[in-house]
Amino acid sequence: MSTSIRFKLSFMMFLEFFIWGAWFVTLGTYLIQNLNAEPLQISNVFSTQSLGAIIAPFIIGMIADRYFNAERILGILHLIGAVLMFQMYNATDIAVFYPYVLVYMILYMPTLALVNSVSFRQLTNPEKQFSSIRVWGTIGWIVAGLTISFLKWDSPEGAAEGALKNTFLMTSIASLLLGLFSFILPKTPPVKISADEKPSFASIIGLDAIKLLKDRNFLLFFIASILICIPLAFYYSNANPFLVEIGLADATGKMAIGQVSEAVFLLLLPVLFVRFGFKNTILIGMLAWVVRYLLFAYGDAGSGTWMLILGIALHGICYDFFFVSGQIYTDSKAGAKYKSAAQGLITLATYGVGQLIGFWVAGFIGDKYQDMRTTDVSGFWQQVWIVPAGIALVVMILFWLFFKNEKIESKTV
Structure with a gap:
């Protein structure tokens, strides 16, 4: 695997999990302190992750695996995600916020499988090579958390002043970057299958x-x-x-x-x-x-x-x-x-x-x-x-x- 491909895959993983960690970790605090959400409303917002996970196999199995390049779908989903994140940044109450986070998670959860698909198709020895690529995702999540605390967005004063709102803007920018970057990732076309091999x-x-x-x-x-x-x-x-x-x-x-x-x-x-x-x-x-x-x-x-x-x-x-x-x-x-x-x-x-x-x-x-x-x-x-x-x-x-x-x-x- 060339240095260029290794860098692209590692940067892709870094951004993928930076995006998740940059807003999801502090989401509960934001909902309580900025949108005055009740516990059951908070649970409904977090449940969107599970709904996304349930729907994700349909998107991956029926679209990505059969019709379009994985890196292109990854790019499109993150570009749409950038727009949805910006709308979440501007939302002023839970009723406005919820539809955006629901659609976002339905689109984001499939990207977790897509980044793996893009990576595995480029690896000659996945058992040995994948961990060194995937670890950059963990680093991305860590950097997101450290950034939030370094900027004091999650401090009692920062949270009270609404600074956690900035996590959605930061995520929107990162999503835009990954969306654009995805189009220069290694090409990952769907696997060609014969008519009698089409999955049920x-x-x-x-x-x-x-x-x-x-x-x-x-x-x-x-x-x-x-x-x-x-x-x-x-x-x-x-x-x-x-x-x-x-x-x-x-x-x-x-x-x-x-x-x-x-x-x-x-x-x-x-x-x-x-x-x-x-x-x-x-x-x-x-x-x-x-x-x-x-x-x-x-x-x-x-x-x-x-x-x-x-x-x-x-x-x-x-x-x-x-x-x-x-x-x-x-x-x-x-x-x-x-x-x-x-x-x-x-x-x-x-x-x-x-x-x-x-x-x-x-x-x-x-x-x-x-x-x-x-x-x-x-x-x-x-x-x-x-x-x-x-x-x-x-x-x-x-x-x-x-x-x-x-x-x-x-x-x-």
Whole structure:
């Protein structure tokens, strides 16, 4: 792979995840402090990510894979995204904001698959080369968070003055840049297939792999994947507002520690996966969710700051040990015929159904304890974090009891 192509792919990944991290991390805080949104309204906004994840396979499977170059669709989606972000920047209330964020997430979520498609088509040895390209996405997310905290947009004073509004303008500019840059990316045409090889509607959205659910272990893993995404949704929608409201300085920048942790444990995972085995690796990931939320529930911005930082740093174990290990497990169970369909099915279950339920539950819990927020903000957040800790604990115990340990053989490890 030439230096020029490596640079283009790396810069593409950097911008792709810079765009996501530049507004999504602080979205909850913005909705509360700038648009005066209620908990259930906030959950509806965050649910647009899940709706986008559910719709994404249709866009990728029915359009990108069959008719147009992936890099061109990527460019068009980000150019439209730049316009939508600018409209979100100008929105003055939640009713105006919601339609723009809904359309934006429906268009953005497919780009996560498109950047992978563009990358994989250029790599001669994806197993060894992709991680060095993908890591620039994590760096992009980290830079976005550090930029927000460096400019003090997420400080109590900055947030109160409406400075978080600038995150949407920054994202709009980055989306415009990636949209234009996409047209000079390496050409990635759709794979030509004969008429009798055209995929069915079921295969496009991953339903071909549903027969894997006949396997008891895979069914248990599938259900656990949906359930563990409920606690994950609490983190996405509540972590930044929580840290800002209890007074943690440079909250968004400190949250980038989670992405550093994710990158480190991603590199360590192949070794740990082999050492602990699949079941134990998954259980460690679930336990990390329980510990993280208990740290959030009882930590504070004073003497308990270390608890908050440790909770953020556990993100690598929380995410990699469950989700990446789950991708490896799914790959090993699917076999050659259903590899793509199986991954699509798990993605639909987790980022789609699981998180959609999770955002609704998070909104319900926030609304239930909303009266405490003005009189006892620490007590309010303690109640909010205890719930996902309990859910993760129950899922972990059930998985430990009913999932039978098995040896996983996969070329991915």
